[in-house]
Amino acid sequence: QVHLVQSGAEVKKPGASVKVSCKASGYTFNTYGITWVRQAPGHGLEWMGWISPYNANTNYAQKLQGRVTITTDTSTSTAYMELRSLRSDDTAVYYCARGAKWFAPWGQGTLVTVSS
Amino acid sequence: DIVMTQSPDSLAVSLGERATINCKSSQSVLYNSNNENYLAWYQQKGRQPPKLLIYWASTRESGVPDRFTGSGSGTDFSLTISSLQAEDVAVYYCQQYYTTPHTFGQGTKLEIK
Numbered sequence: 202q203v204h205l206v207q208s209g210a211e212v213k214k215p216g217a218s219v220k221v222s223c224k225a226s227g228y229t230f231n232t233y234g235i236t237w238v239r240q241a242p243g244h245g246l247e248w249m250g251w252i253s254p255y256n257a258n259t260n261y262a263q264k265l266q267g268r269v270t271i272t273t274d275t276s277t278s279t280a281y282m283e284l285r286s287l288r289s290d291d292t293a294v295y296y297c298a299r300g301a302k303w304f305a306p307w308g309q310g311t312l313v314t315v316s317s
Numbered sequence: 318d319i320v321m322t323q324s325p326d327s328l329a330v331s332l333g334e335r336a337t338i339n340c341k342s343s344q345s346v347l348y349n350s351n352n353e354n355y356l357a358w359y360q361q362k363g364r365q366p367p368k369l370l371i372y373w374a375s376t377r378e379s380g381v382p383d384r385f386t387g388s389g390s391g392t393d394f395s396l397t398i399s400s401l402q403a404e405d406v407a408v409y410y411c412q413q414y415y416t417t418p419h420t421f422g423q424g425t426k427l428e429i430k
Contacts, residue, residue, distance in 0.1 A: 236419075246359075246367065246410055246421040262418045296366055302414040303357040305378060307366035 203227040205297050205308035212314045213287050220283040221311045223297030230278035231255045234301030237271060237282045239293040240310075247293075251301050252280060287315045319343050319413050323422035329430040336398040338425045340411035345391045348415065355415035358387055358396045361424075362407045370409075371396065403429065 208222040223235065237249040250261035254273040261269055270283045280297055295311045298304035320343040330336040346355045354374035359367035369378045371387035374394055384399040398405055406429060411422040 245424045246412070248412075248417070248419040248421070251417075260417050298366075302355065302419075303369055303372040303412070304359075304367075305369035307368075310364075310366055 203299065203306055205299060205306060207295075207297060207308040207311045210312040210314070212316065215288055215315055215317055217287050217315075218283060218285040219287060219313050220281055221295050221297075221313070223280040223282070223308050225278045225280070225299065228299075230273075230275060233299045235271070235273065235280040236298050236300060236304050237269075237280075238296045238298060238304070238307075240296070241290070241293040244293075249282070249295075253301070254280070284313075287313075289315050291315050318418055319346070319416060319420050321411055321413055321420050321422040323409075323411060323425045325425060326423070327426040327428065329428045330398075330401045331430045332403065333400050334430075336401050336405070336427055338396045338409050338411075338427070340389075340394045340396070340422050342392045342394075342413055342415075346413045346415040347391050354390050354394070355413055356387075356389075356394055357412045357414065358385075359410045359412065360405075360407045361410065367410065398427075401427075401429070 204226045206224045211219050231254045234253050236251045252259045252271040268285050273280045292315045296307050298307040322341045324339045356374040358371040361367040375387040386397045388395050408424045408426050410424050
């Protein structure tokens with residue numbers, strides 16, 4: 202069975218960075234992209250970017266360009282999303298999901314709270 | 318960016334009745350070379366992560382009950398639940414994957430009347 206398990210909740214100060222992990226199991230990691238989506242409290246879903254574990258190609262949302270980096274470690278079937286220069290409006294649940302077009306399954310989510 | 322607009326924002330339907338959620342894209346998501354609509358639907362219950370229901374606008378994901386049906390083409394799409402069950406209470410999102418950023422609709426909250 203395919204599972205994506207994410208790292209735990211984080212509390213960060215404005216200006217700091219956060220790195221969230223997403224460990225995949227139950228399938229061949231290189232054969233599917235990994236996408237990151239975030240959801241601010243009480244809000245909808247925002248696509249952040251995508252990576253191909255096969256060749257490390259990435260594609261990021263324009264509004265996050267320069268602040269976000271998505272990487273993978275194929276030896277451990279783990280994807281990472283790093284977001285820098287955090288602001289209060291980056292407070293959200295961050296999800297990883299398998300796929301580059303549609304997304305299934307999703308990780309359980311990681312709450313990142315940005316507060317001074 | 319392609320803007321996805323869902324209607325209504327919320328919907329209350331009686332158990333056993335039909336529920337229909339609409340999704341409109343600001344430009345066509347029909348890819349002419351393969352005649353596929355690059356649109357998916359998700360269900361999100363409470364604090365759970367979203368769950369994929371439909372892709373290619375009308376292809377049901379494995380394990381999704383057949384009371385869920387996706388339809389439409391070009392810019393106008395619908396998700397229909399033929400006979401509402403209590404476990405279908407959730408927020409539903411459409412998403413286009415025609416071009417990046419892969420944008421989502423704002424969500425439609427479905428409740429029991």
